[in-house]
Each structure stands twice: as structure tokens, then as C-alpha cells.
Amino acid sequence: MIEYMSLLLFLFVCLTLLLGYPVAFSLAGSSLLFAAVGIVFGHFDADFLSALPNRLFGTMSNSTLMAVPLFILMGVILQRSKIAEELLTAMAANLGNRSSGLGLSVILVGVLLAASTGIVGATVVTMGLLSLPSMLRRGYQPSFASGLICATGTLGQIIPPSIALVLLGDVLATAYQQAQLAQGNFTPDTISVGDLFVAAIIPGLLLVGLYMLYLIAHNWLKPLPEGNEQAQPQATPPSSLGVILAPLLLIVIVLGSILAGAATPTEAAAIGALGATLLALCKHQLNVSKLQQICLETMQITSMVFMILLGAALFSLVFRGYGGDELIRAFFAELPGGVFTATLVVMLVIFLLGFILDFIEITFIVVPIVGPILFSMGVDPVWLGIMIALNLQTSFLTPPFGFALFYLRGVAPEQVKTTDIYRGVAPFIVIQLVLLALLAYWPELATWLPAQVYD
Template identity: 70%
Template structure:
């Protein structure tokens, strides 16, 4: 009976978040209110709350999560120092003279921004401000321009080094250990963030390739909707000066992780320092801008950790009400076994992506369903990439996709909201195709980590 109280608590949290209340305080406040009511009614054991200080200390002292502020700092520096603007200008002059070339430039630069910022909102807003006016002035179809920018912005979910993968890796590692302990497997294995980074490379590059193919096909079928630019091409030296420094920085960060020379946290530190040096070398960093960078980094980091703390309180109270046992029983009785259980979870995450950010889903939903699915035999690396791409798709889906809201906030009034919605539909289909391909061929995610770990 108390398990249904846990489900009611989850529903109340979703409803409260839809009303616009702060996420972290909604999670913790709702959970503590239900716990207090449960203690008074005699249906909640207060001893569960005694584990809370240890959980919170473990969260704050987690060395893996130190990568979050460092990757945020790296991304904010590259954004504030106008390196992204220089990149887009260079790439558009390289590809712009071909049909659909400006769209391809947006995808390439968006991929590089995704690899540097790892934050969907930052990438969509930056690309919306920089590239949307250029695409509309260049005669691009409004729906194609809007769809390309929104879809490219969501690559921050899957292209490493992604903050979403850092957080997901930490949660999945805990879920995997709990699943193994539930199966009486002692000395349990863990899931490293580095493995998730490696696993995301092939699916991420596949998405970029399919986005590019779609834009070029659209330009070929409807030449007037993606005309070539009449700007003169830049000299090669000027192109390389804008392209190579950020590419080199990303290569050092990712390469050190892939080669096993650095942990994601250490690589994030190298990336943050490298971004500062890069900005300084281009005379784009002064004391005032450094202050802005520090404040923005602090705001994002504080938000992430406050949500993390709220989610820890919520999951503890949820477990205290027996919600985890109820869900475990539901999945075990579900016809279709692990296939049906995975399908239900993927559908749930997709739907929750309409109303919750990836951070809330990662820290609230994954700890509940993750141990159950992993105990049923799913590969944790494959499950992590499936969840990441699923969340990426939900960012695009009308009418509640977060990427749509981000672009609407910076787009001119002349761009109709309906055009944004129409533009993202082909990209949603592409992402669902990649998700289906991953389901049918799990080695798309698991092969590369297995090769590098040999």
C-alpha cells in the first residue's frame, strides 16, 4: 500500500515542477513533506532519514562530479570569448558556396560547440544568435534553419565530453553496483564516465552524418530553400587559424580520456585551463569577462548540485515508502520480460523529457529503474547511451521540447513557432532511427569501449 504513496509523491513532484517551482527545492521539499506525513500516520520508518547525511556527504565529495564545474567553465569561456562566432564565420565561408553549405557549417560548428560546452541550452542559444540571422538572410527555409539549429544544439547530450554523460555515468555506476549486490555479487564492477564517452562517439558521429545528409538532400530537392552563399572563400591560413585552436583543445581533452592518460575529471581541468589560455591568446579575456565566466560557472554548478541533493532526498524517501519494490514487482510481472521492461522505461523517460530537464530525470528516474533493468542483464554502457539519445530526442519533440523554447527565446518574431515545430520533425525521425539502430545493434555503443579496454 505504501508503494502507491511513493508513486503519488512522484506525481506531485511532476505537477509542482510544471507549475514552475524550483527543481531542487521541489524534490527535497515534497519528499520531506511526504516523509513527515508518513511518520505521523505510522507508514514511514524515520530511520530511513538517518542515511541522509551520509548520502549528501557522498554526493558532495564525489570526485567524478568535480568534472561538472570544470567542463562548464571550459564551455562558458569558449562561448564568452567569441571563439564560437569565429568558428561559424570560418566554416560558413568554407562550405557556404555550395547548396546547403551554410546548414552543414552550422552542424559542424554545433558539433564542436557540443563537444566543448556539453550544455544543450547554451549551444542552442549561441547557434540561434549567431547562425539563424545568417541563414534567414541567405534565403534558407525558416523551418530548415530552425530545425537544423535545434537538432544540432541537442548534440550536447551525446557528443563527449558531455555533462549529461558525466552525471549519467555516476548514477549508472551506483545503479550497477546496487544491481550486482541485489544479485549477491560482491566486489561489484563499476561504470566509468570514460567508457560512456567512448561509447557515445559512434552514435554521436552517426547523428552528425545523418543530419548533414538530410540537409544536403533537402538542398538538392529544394534548391531555393538552401541556396549557396555569394561570400568569397577565405584563405586557407585564415580558416585554419579559426578552426585549429578549438579543435586541438577538444582533441587533447577527448584524446587524453580515450588513451587512458587522464580521467574525465583531470581532462576537464586541462580543458578549462586550455580554454582560458586560448581566450587570452585571442585577447578575448580580461578581468571583467573572467568575472562573468566565474559567475556563470558558479550558477550552473550550484544548480546541478542543488538538484543532486534534492534528488538524493527524494530517492531515499521514495525507497522508504517501498516505491522501488513496487516498480521491481511491476517489471517482473510484465509480459515480455526485459524487452518490455526496457521499452516501458524508454517510453517513460521520453514522456518525462517533455516536463523535466535531463538532470532531474538522471537523478530521480534512473536511480529507481536503473538497478532493476541492470539486474535483468542489460549492459550498463548500452543502457546509458540509449537513455542519453532518448533524452536528446525529447528535447526536440513539440510542443514541450526544451530546445524549441531556447530557440524561440532568441529567434525574431518573424520566425513562426509553427516553422520551428515543422523544422524539427525530420530530425526527430533521424534520432528515433538511430535509437532503433542502437536497440537492434548494441555493438554500435559497446564495441569501441570493449576494444579500448582490451
């Protein structure tokens, strides 16, 4: 019965998060509390906690995780240099006068921002301020316009370079090594963040394509009224071309260096941060005061991520100390259907947890628990990583705690109700689940491109 303490620990952590306590301290505090109770009553081996210093040192010395602050720095610089506003203006100037043009421009800007900044909050807020009023004037329904902006704002979670893929890749690599060692392979292979970056390209583009098809089909079934005010003031073609080419060049350099094998994701992140800095300087959008604000914001976001990572390391140790991993392994072994059913259960659990937790919490809490078990059952690590990444993307859209919903609600006009936003994201959640099903049926959508690049 002692192993059920691990499940009680998991539920207790979820409860503290729902009560609004900080994620990192909820994970660490709850774990220490359960460990202390177990030690007092003789149900927990304190030696498990002795592994914590090694875990912390491993986190600090992990070169892969250096990509996190660098990609954050790159995104913050591009956000502060007003690149999102200029991109949206340029796209709308070229597409806004066409059927579905404004909606297509929102999607395309979302793709460019996803591949350059990857900051969901900044993308949703920027497009909500600039494009939502214009879409409403153009005749788009409030629910559809809200859903489109929220959905495209979350593309940074799956389109590389993505901070979510960096964190997920590190966690999955550790889980894969554990599974290999448990099977007696003392020189275990592993997966890299670069593998996930390459594998995410095709599913990411497919998701964008599905969004576009849904937009065109929606506007065909419910045509926009004629003669409404255009979306944005027209920009001259030269300025529009320059605004679009600058982030495109940066994206090509960052992703191209990874795909060509010329740089690791961490090195590419450094190139991206330097490129963003030079771009901001060329636009005369960088000075000492703004640089201080950028560094402070980068430090705050990075500290939050790494504090959660350290809290999750302590949670993982206590969870295993109570035998939680063996309990889940036995549960999966008894499921009918083998690997398929086990993977389906994990995907369902992650999707449901997305209603109450965000992607960082799920990545650091759930993935280290189920990852080694699924890998020991023969699941392809790259395919599983992309499946989890797509699933985690829905956590930004699922009410009541979808962060994209909160971001848009804060900047949406009064005529857009909260129920409009919730109703608007529902079709896009379904689209993401459809892509998840396609990826489950055709794993080659995720595994083919890495095989071509690295073989």
C-alpha cells in the first residue's frame, strides 16, 4: 500500500497548483513534506534524497539547457524591437484585400513569430491588439477571430526553434537513458533536441496547413460581408519586403545551421540571439535602458523555468522513492492492447492534465514518470516526443486555465465575450487532435525527416 503514497503525492501537487501556489515551490515543498512523513514513519528511504545534489549539478552543467535562456533572449529582443507589429502590418497590406486574406496574414505572422520568438504570450497579445479589432471590422465572427488568434499564437510550441522542444528533449533524453540502462545497455543511445527540431518541421507545417484549410472552408460557408473596412493601412511593397525578409533570414540561419549539422541547438540559439541583437540595432530599437529591460525579463523567465526543473527533480526522486514508477509500470503491463493502449492512456492523461496544468508542469512531472516505461516497451523516442509536444500545445487552449485564453481576454475589445473565446478555440483543439491521430497512424510524419537528415 506504500506505493499508493506516490499517487497521493501526485494528486497533492495538482491540488496545490490549483490553489495558485507557484509551480516550483509546490513541487519541491510537497515532495519534501511527503518525504519527511515517510521518513518519520519508516516508509521512505532517505538515501533517495542524497541523489538530489547530483541532479542539481547535472542541470547546471547541462549544455543543452543553455539553449533555453538564449532562445528566450532572442525572443524578447525581437518582441521589443516591434517586429511583430511590422510583420502583421506588412502581411495585411499584401493579403488584407483578398478573400480570407486577413485571416491568412494572421496565420502566416503566427508562423514567422513562432519560428523567431516562440513566446506565446507576446504573440497572442500582439496579434490580439493589432488584428482582432480589424478582423471584427472586416466581418469575422468574434468567436472565430478569437480562436484563430489564440491557436496561431501557440504555434511556437511545435514549430522549431521551440523552448518547449528544448525542455522536452532534455527530459526525454534522460528518460530514454534510464530505459536503456534498465535493459542492461550500459552504453545507451539517446535522443537530442536537434532530433526533435527536425522531426517537428513536417507536423508543424501540416498543422499550419490545416488551420488555413479550416479558415478558407469557414469563410466559404459563411462569407464575409462586402465593403467592410480593410484590415490595415497599406504599406509600400519595398518596406513590406524588407520587414518580412529580416526575420525570415534569421529563421533560415538558426534552423539551417541545425539541419546542416553546422551547429548544435545551443550554438544555433547563440547565433539567433546575436542575430536578433544586430537586427534590433539596425532598426534603432536597442539602447542601454531597453537592453537592461530585456536582460531582466530574460532572467525572470529563465529563473522560473529552471526553478520548476529543480523542483521537478525533487518530485521525481520522492515519487520513485515511494515506488510510483513500479506501480505505473505494473498498471501498463496489465492493460490490454500492449503498447498501443499504454500510449493512448498516456496521451489521454496529458490532454486532460492540460485543462489544469501548463506545458512546463506536465513536461517535468508526467514525462519523467511515463517516459522510461514507454521506451522500455519499444516506443520510438522521437515519435513520442512530437506526439507529446503536439498534445502539450492544446494545454494553451483548453479552458479553464489555457494561458492563450487569458492573454487574449486581457486585450480583447469589450464586445468579445469570454464565452466567445472559449467557443472559438474548440475547433482548433479538434484540429490539433486530428493531427495527433494522423501522427499516431503515420509515425513517418515525425520520423522520416530526421532519418533523411542524420542518416
